[in-house]
Amino acid sequence: MRRMPTALVTGASRGLGLEWCRQLSDKGWTVYAACRAGPAAPALAPLNVTPVMLDVADPASVAGLAAALEGVDLDLLVNNAGIRPDECGPDKTLGEMDYSAMEATRRAAGKLCHGPFKINILAQAVLATNTIGPMRVLSACLPALKRAGAFKVLNVSSGLGSCSLAAHTRRAFGNIAATDLAYRSSKAALNMATALAALELGEPRPSHLRDTSETANSPACVG
Numbered sequence: 001m002r003r004m005p006t007a008l009v010t011g012a013s014r015g016l017g018l019e020w021c022r023q024l025s026d027k028g029w030t031v032y033a034a035c036r037a038g039p040a041a042p043a044l045a046p047l048n049v050t051p052v053m054l055d056v057a058d059p060a061s062v063a064g065l066a067a068a069l070e071g072v073d074l075d076l077l078v079n080n081a082g083i084r085p086d087e088c089g090p091d092k093t094l095g096e097m098d099y100s101a102m103e104a105t106r107r108a109a110g111k112l113c114h115g116p117f118k119i120n121i122l123a124q125a126v127l128a129t130n131t132i133g134p135m136r137v138l139s140a141c142l143p144a145l146k147r148a149g150a151f152k153v154l155n156v157s158s159g160l161g162s163c164s165l166a167a168h169t170r171r172a173f174g175n176i177a178a179t180d181l182a183y184r185s186s187k188a189a190l191n192m193a194t195a196l197a198a199l200e201l202g203e204p205r206p207s208h209l210r211d212t213s214e215t216a217n218s219p220a221c222v223g
Contacts, residue, residue, distance in 0.1 A: 161187025
């Protein structure tokens with residue numbers, strides 16, 4: 001009897017992640033729905049999915065995911081989890097960012113900055129979740145993906161992370177100004193990390209595709 005395909009979706013409790021879970025489960029896929037709330041996420045209750053507790057920025061949590069996937073043949077990984085906190089200043093230009101407040105936030109967290117660069121811990125969290133997180137999850141899932149044979153990895157990016165489009169921001173995105181430094185930088189870094197992962201996994205020419213149906217055995221960015 002043919003095995004039904006299996007998918008893991010991160011950031012599964014709302015938005016795009018929830019819709020991925022809904023549509024895949026409706027098509028008969030076995031779906032692991034990963035989010036920080038895990039089985040306690042109310043939006044997952046009506047779906048025919050297996051909730052998994054996961055914080056992509058927490059190494060211990062990702063290690064637990066790897067353990068949960070032992071023996072699983074994973075056909076599809078959707079790295080959708082991401083954050084964009086208002087405190088990082090999505091509406092502020094570089095000159096308007098309150099670096100003194102950011103430093104106060106670091107000190108309140110007990111993480112002193114000894115160098116000349118004062119970086120918001122929230123900005124660090126954005127990079128940890130949006131860039132490092134997907135790569136950490138991919139690494140943890142590689143054994144399960146390789147067991148499936150022909151697998152796909154989708155890293156959900158954004159046009160806001162495009163360096164080429166950033167030069168024409170207003171034309172590309174309407175009235176969005178040159179702001180949102182942490183989020184946009186995290187997505188630009190994710191695009192590069194995806195390209196490098198694709199090279200490592202054997203894709204001869206990494207593709208950044210909206211329609212990812214032709215990309216197998218390598219990650220693709222979805223914007």
